[in-house]
Amino acid sequence: MTFLGKLKQGFGSTFSFFADCWSELKKVKWPSRKELVSYTIVVLVTVIFVTIYFSVLDLIISYLVRLFTE
Template sequence: MKKSFKSAMSFFSESWSELRKVKWPGRKELTSYTIVVMGTVIGVGLYFTVLDVIISHLVELVIR
């Protein structure tokens, strides 16, 4: 039990020291990254929506 507790404490201690080394993005960078991600998500969503509508129409034509 003591060994696993010691290992867990060591893990959290090392993790915390690694987090201190991270260069966190500033407000401007974070805003631009968020805009890029949201744009990509919207673009991919629209692409699959259009693809779904096209495939649905094709399947409907084949079934008739």
Template sequence: MAFLARIKQSFGQTFSFFADSIAELKKVKWPTRKELTSYTIVVIVTVLIIAVYFTVLDLGISNLLRLVFEG
């Protein structure tokens, strides 16, 4: 019987977890479509700027090393 009691307690904890999760999700202030769009644009632009920066940096270092080792 102790085994069944542990299983019942385990399922109770699992259901309690999901119930608490749903309750917390109802408290969240979800962004509007306009806010979500602007956040997405900011992230994409930031990633593109960083990608261009590292590409230029990589090309510069590659050319510098090529000059040092071939020169």
């Protein structure tokens, strides 16, 4: 197979890949606006709680390390 033939075959599989991706994306059931807002709120609240938890944990550990090293 010549170089141009291999090049065409390579791009053909790339275009085929993107066509397959597009057809799979059409099958997805996308969330409604109301669902999207509620999911976003759940994620943000979870991130805030995890951030607070690890911040408090970090403060406690740093206090204990300072207590034992001084």
